[in-house]
Amino acid sequence: MLTSANPAEKRALQAIYEERFGIPARAMEEWFVYSTGSVLWGLRDAPHLDEALAALRFERTGLPLLRRAGRFWKPTTVALQVVGKFVLRNMLELSRQELETILIEGELRGTRADVEQGYVALTGPDGVVGCGLYLDPDEDHNEGLLISQLSKARWSGMISSAVQALPGR
Amino acid sequence: MPDIPPQISRYRDLADDWDAFEAALRNPLPTDIRWNPFKVTRERFEERLTSDGVRWRLLEGSPDLYRVEGLPGPGLTWGYHLGWYHPQGYTSTLPPVILAPEPGSDVLDLCAAPGGKTAQLSALMLGHGVLVANDINHSRITALAANLERLGTPNVLISQYRGENYPERFTFDHVLADVPCTGEGTFRVGGGRYRQEGTKHLQAVARTQLALLLKALKIVRPGGTVLYSTCTYAPEENEAVVAAALSKMELELLPLPDDLTGQPGITSWEGMDWPDELTRTMRFWPHHTDSWGFYCAHIRKPG
Numbered sequence: 258m259l260t261s262a263n264p265a266e267k268r269a270l271q272a273i274y275e276e277r278f279g280i281p282a283r284a285m286e287e288w289f290v291y292s293t294g295s296v297l298w299g300l301r302d303a304p305h306l307d308e309a310l311a312a313l314r315f316e317r318t319g320l321p322l323l324r325r326a327g328r329f330w331k332p333t334t335v336a337l338q339v340v341g342k343f344v345l346r347n348m349l350e351l352s353r354q355e356l357e358t359i360l361i362e363g364e365l366r367g368t369r370a371d372v373e374q375g376y377v378a379l380t381g382p383d384g385v386v387g388c389g390l391y392l393d394p395d396e397d398h399n400e401g402l403l404i405s406q407l408s409k410a411r412w413s414g415m416i417s418s419a420v421q422a423l424p425g426r
Numbered sequence: 427m428p429d430i431p432p433q434i435s436r437y438r439d440l441a442d443d444w445d446a447f448e449a450a451l452r453n454p455l456p457t458d459i460r461w462n463p464f465k466v467t468r469e470r471f472e473e474r475l476t477s478d479g480v481r482w483r484l485l486e487g488s489p490d491l492y493r494v495e496g497l498p499g500p501g502l503t504w505g506y507h508l509g510w511y512h513p514q515g516y517t518s519t520l521p522p523v524i525l526a527p528e529p530g531s532d533v534l535d536l537c538a539a540p541g542g543k544t545a546q547l548s549a550l551m552l553g554h555g556v557l558v559a560n561d562i563n564h565s566r567i568t569a570l571a572a573n574l575e576r577l578g579t580p581n582v583l584i585s586q587y588r589g590e591n592y593p594e595r596f597t598f599d600h601v602l603a604d605v606p607c608t609g610e611g612t613f614r615v616g617g618g619r620y621r622q623e624g625t626k627h628l629q630a631v632a633r634t635q636l637a638l639l640l641k642a643l644k645i646v647r648p649g650g651t652v653l654y655s656t657c658t659y660a661p662e663e664n665e666a667v668v669a670a671a672l673s674k675m676e677l678e679l680l681p682l683p684d685d686l687t688g689q690p691g692i693t694s695w696e697g698m699d700w701p702d703e704l705t706r707t708m709r710f711w712p713h714h715t716d717s718w719g720f721y722c723a724h725i726r727k728p729g
Contacts, residue, residue, distance in 0.1 A: 305556050309583065315585050319582070
């Protein structure tokens with residue numbers, strides 16, 4: 258049977274979505290959050306959810322909200338898209354062309370943004386696209402660096418479409 | 427005609443207009459996409475289609491489905507990757523529409539992968555209630571999970587049981603039994619999806635279908651409903667399976683919505699006779715819908 262996330266895991270969820278992205282607590286309250294160790298999952302609560310969870314064996318449930326990356330948790334593209342309309346902070350707006358570049362190359366150099374270093378919500382003309390990692394300029398890279406956290410496998414159709422549209426193709 | 431396989435030519439007397447049916451099989455399948463309310467408003471979705479130069483129209487009987495022209499590969503767009511829509515043929519959207527689960531109800535999609543109908547059920551439930559998506563095949567579950575995550579469905583639990591042996595410890599208000607079938611309804615001349623199989627295969631598939639339907643009827647609560655559907659024309663997989671279930675337990679066949687264009691189910695075929703109530707089931711033909719051939723039976727378990 259799946260178990261509810263422990264207090265430390267719930268705190269991690271709050272730290273990322275409420276504190277880092279400014280998403281109001283009420284937007285996350287509807288989720289029943291549980292842990293499988295490396296992933297925190299969210300499932301919308303339902304009248305008979307407990308009975309179903311006790312009676313049947315499930316492979317996966319709901320949507321991934323946070324994934325463990327070493328000692329840290331990172332937000333998922335899936336969750337950022339779902340709660341995207343509530344994001345207030347650490348949002349990095351990119352043009353369609355910049356989004357295609359980061360999808361194809363995996364990173365975008367020379368990004369200067371008024372965001373805190375760390376995970377950001379990548380947004381484009383159609384709203385929140387997913388998760389990126391922003392690094393401030395330092396001795397290794399004197400320009401800001403934005404690293405894609407979008408799954409290449411999940412976005413393969415868009416990547417091939419963008420590659421086909423490149424000049425000279 | 428040599429390019430219509432014999433398995434399909436045998437339905438010459440079933441289709442109301444064989445020439446129109448053949449002509450439909452020679453046309454490429456149109457592109458249909460289902461708007462996903464979890465990711466974008468309908469207004470924004472329609473605006474975006476229009477501004478991208480996509481011509482669209484809504485189809486009767488499936489309120490969230492758009493028939494589109496000018497979309498450059500439905501799986502290659504920003505809208506697809508953002509989960510704004512799911513490519514889904516018109517007739518394959520009908521089983522969830524007919525089942526019409528209420529928000530807050532408990533629903534099982536017994537043979538769920540790749541998940542288009544599951545996500546549609548979730549949307550019809552407004553994301554509220556227990557929705558279990560089951561499939562026996564692990565790799566198909568991976569595809570199912572990817573689709574559900576892309577579409578942001580918030581209330582789906584995925585199980586991996588053999589459908590015929592689904593546990594009976596938890597019961598449901600509604601069960602969708604969109605069963606594996608010979609897939610004849612997906613055949614189009616020059617299309618690659620349909621694979622011709624022999625009579626033995628048909629018999630084996632029909633046995634599995636009956637076992638799945640009986641299980642669905644067992645785990646639905648009294649007063650609840652089961653939607654049995656296939657994408658085949660074969661009466662052995664359609665009316666014969668439903669008739670066999672009717673002979674084993676007391677059931678009520680519900681009429682299908684009036685705004686659907688199809689032919690009533692048949693009551694006899696190649697020496698087999700079935701009860702008149704089978705005419706409450708419905709066969710959907712490509713020349714009526716310009717979509718896949720489909721069959722639906724809406725069954726209520728007495729309360």
